[in-house]
Amino acid sequence: xxxxxxxxxxLRYTFLTGLLIGIIAPLLGTxxxxxxxxxxxxxxxxxxxxxxxxxxxxxxxLVISFSPLLGGMIFSVIGSILIERLRSVYKAYQEIAxxxxxSGGVGLSVIFIALANGFNNDLFxxxxxxxxxxxxxxxxxxxxxxxxxxxxxxxxYKELFTLSFDEEHATVSGLHSKTIHLLFIxxxxxxxxxxxxxxxxxxxSALMTLPVAAAMRIAKGFxxxxxxxxxxxELAIIIGLISGYYLNIPPGGTIVMVSILILLISIxxxxxxxxxxxxxxxIK
Amino acid sequence: xxxxxxxxxxxxxAYEDKIVLDHINFEIPxxxxxxxxxPNGGGKTTLxxxxxxxxxxxxxxxxxxxxxxxxxxGRSKIGFVSQxxxxxxxxxxxTVFEVVSTGLTAKIGYFKFMNKxxxxxxxxxxxxxxxxxxxxxxxGNLSGGQQxxxxxxxxxxxxxxxxxxxxxxxxxxxxxxxxFYDLLHQLHEKRNITxxxxxxxxxxxxxHATDIVCLNKTLHFHGKPEEYHSLSEKELSNxxxxxxxxxxxxx
Numbered sequence: 001x002x003x004x005x006x007x008x009x010x011l012r013y014t015f016l017t018g019l020l021i022g023i024i025a026p027l028l029g030t031x032x033x034x035x036x037x038x039x040x041x042x043x044x045x046x047x048x049x050x051x052x053x054x055x056x057x058x059x060x061x062l063v064i065s066f067s068p069l070l071g072g073m074i075f076s077v078i079g080s081i082l083i084e085r086l087r088s089v090y091k092a093y094q095e096i097a098x099x100x101x102x103s104g105g106v107g108l109s110v111i112f113i114a115l116a117n118g119f120n121n122d123l124f125x126x127x128x129x130x131x132x133x134x135x136x137x138x139x140x141x142x143x144x145x146x147x148x149x150x151x152x153x154x155x156x157y158k159e160l161f162t163l164s165f166d167e168e169h170a171t172v173s174g175l176h177s178k179t180i181h182l183l184f185i186x187x188x189x190x191x192x193x194x195x196x197x198x199x200x201x202x203x204x205s206a207l208m209t210l211p212v213a214a215a216m217r218i219a220k221g222f223x224x225x226x227x228x229x230x231x232x233x234e235l236a237i238i239i240g241l242i243s244g245y246y247l248n249i250p251p252g253g254t255i256v257m258v259s260i261l262i263l264l265i266s267i268x269x270x271x272x273x274x275x276x277x278x279x280x281x282x283i284k
Numbered sequence: 285x286x287x288x289x290x291x292x293x294x295x296x297x298a299y300e301d302k303i304v305l306d307h308i309n310f311e312i313p314x315x316x317x318x319x320x321x322x323p324n325g326g327g328k329t330t331l332x333x334x335x336x337x338x339x340x341x342x343x344x345x346x347x348x349x350x351x352x353x354x355x356x357x358g359r360s361k362i363g364f365v366s367q368x369x370x371x372x373x374x375x376x377x378x379t380v381f382e383v384v385s386t387g388l389t390a391k392i393g394y395f396k397f398m399n400k401x402x403x404x405x406x407x408x409x410x411x412x413x414x415x416x417x418x419x420x421x422x423x424g425n426l427s428g429g430q431q432x433x434x435x436x437x438x439x440x441x442x443x444x445x446x447x448x449x450x451x452x453x454x455x456x457x458x459x460x461x462x463x464f465y466d467l468l469h470q471l472h473e474k475r476n477i478t479x480x481x482x483x484x485x486x487x488x489x490x491x492h493a494t495d496i497v498c499l500n501k502t503l504h505f506h507g508k509p510e511e512y513h514s515l516s517e518k519e520l521s522n523x524x525x526x527x528x529x530x531x532x533x534x535x
Binding site for chain 1: 336337338359360362364366373375376377378379381382383385386387389390391392394395397398420421422438442
């Protein structure tokens with residue numbers, strides 16, 4: 001069944017890209033979820049869409065080759081910095097930054113799409129993901145992003161964890177919380193741009209949060225949660241990609257549904273454990 | 285008593301135009317266990333925030349180890365257990381070990397990894413607060429009193445010379461409050477840590493403190509526990525702004 005994935009170049013790129021984002025999306029997602037910033041991923045993915053549309057528009061209007069993914073990445077990083085600016089402007093209502101950036105992203109996308117004279121198939125792939133859309137240059141860019149993200153999270157793991165657990169304490173103890181937070185948001189933006197090829201704009205935040213939500217139910221500690229999140233993420237991507245390919249469904253849909261299934265199982269398992277514990281106690 | 289760990293001179297702070305602290309002068313001598321008390325809204329937490337450099341005074345100077353707070357580099361010399369420690373996100377999936385390790389992050393420094401020595405330090409701090417058997421348990425599963433001990437361990441792990449505790453016993457049952465004070469006493473005696481303890485519960489605090497400061501916008505009292513006990517109910521009521529009855533704790 002997997003044979004196709006190794007036989008054809010484009011499928012091999014897709015598969016390997018999938019494995020990479022299966023690591024980096026839940027890795028960053030763990031910090032996003034515990035810091036209650038899940039919606040930021042959504043806002044950034046929509047800004048990324050604006051960048052992609054911008055790239056597609058340039059390609060079409062100027063007939064030059066411009067990587068839409070690069071456009072997406074640049075917009076996403078700029079969007080992440082804007083969100084932080086807005087969050088410091090509206091200190092008491094920080095979440096307002098999210099709808100502003102999200103709608104701004106969609107608004108820009110619509111304009112770019114219209115200027116490029118409407119939808120095309122490519123855009124559909126960016127919205128819902130695709131098993132056949134990863135080019136060699138996309139793949140190389142995603143490999144670079146993945147290495148960079150894993151490297152940065154490893155180097156700054158203790159600072160990121162300290163900040164996530166207790167921001168006030170982190171600041172008081174002398175950490176440069178603002179700088180670390182900015183680094184974190186920029187990394188998030190990069191991960192989103194990298195993941196969009198496979199899962200699509202609309203579902204990228206799911207890949208960052210659903211595996212984490214499942215791991216959270218089971219994990220005893222933070223490192224264990226990261227490990228489990230990556231495991232669940234990989235599982236969802238492998239099953240989702242293969243089934244999406246054979247069923248001819250965009251993989252964004254299948255990956256998210258597998259993630260939800262994993263989430264339900266983890267909730268069920270915890271319930272089962274709880275009932276068993278209660279029964280054991282009753283017998284005692 | 286040695287030289288002052290903290291000295292505040294003429295410190296004034298206002299939120300918008302509401303003055304919260306009005307020309308405060310006091311020192312925390314090295315090796316003391318200072319109890320800071322006063323009514324709600326009297327400026328206790330503001331004072332702590334000024335000390336930690338979270339807020340900046342409108343007037344006056346604050347020195348820590350004879351350096352202005354804003355320029356003070358030895359942050360790891362100060363341990364802090366905040367009021368919020370009681371209300372942290374209980375669902376946060378972290379083990380006791382991981383939580384205590386965050387107390388070392390700044391001390392280890394950027395671009396450096398935790399080594400064996402640091403891990404031993406963390407285990408030692410957990411042991412010191414009597415939580416060893418819970419080292420790899422999820423912090424969310426512990427009781428309020430146990431969590432409090434973990435936060436103290438987090439503050440202790442960087443070997444602070446000054447430990448600041450803001451309302452550390454709020455929401456903790458009496459038995460655990462007693463254990464908590466025993467622990468403070470031990471730290472104070474054995475490790476010669478200077479302690480600043482902010483609390484409402486003056487009864488039990490005065491048994492342990494070496495110095496007491498009462499704060500309600502201005503400094504109303506600064507002295508030894510014996511002197512504090514000799515204050516009349518009338519004087520205390522004046523200071524708190526409402527009638528106070530001295531109740532003896534029976535132990």
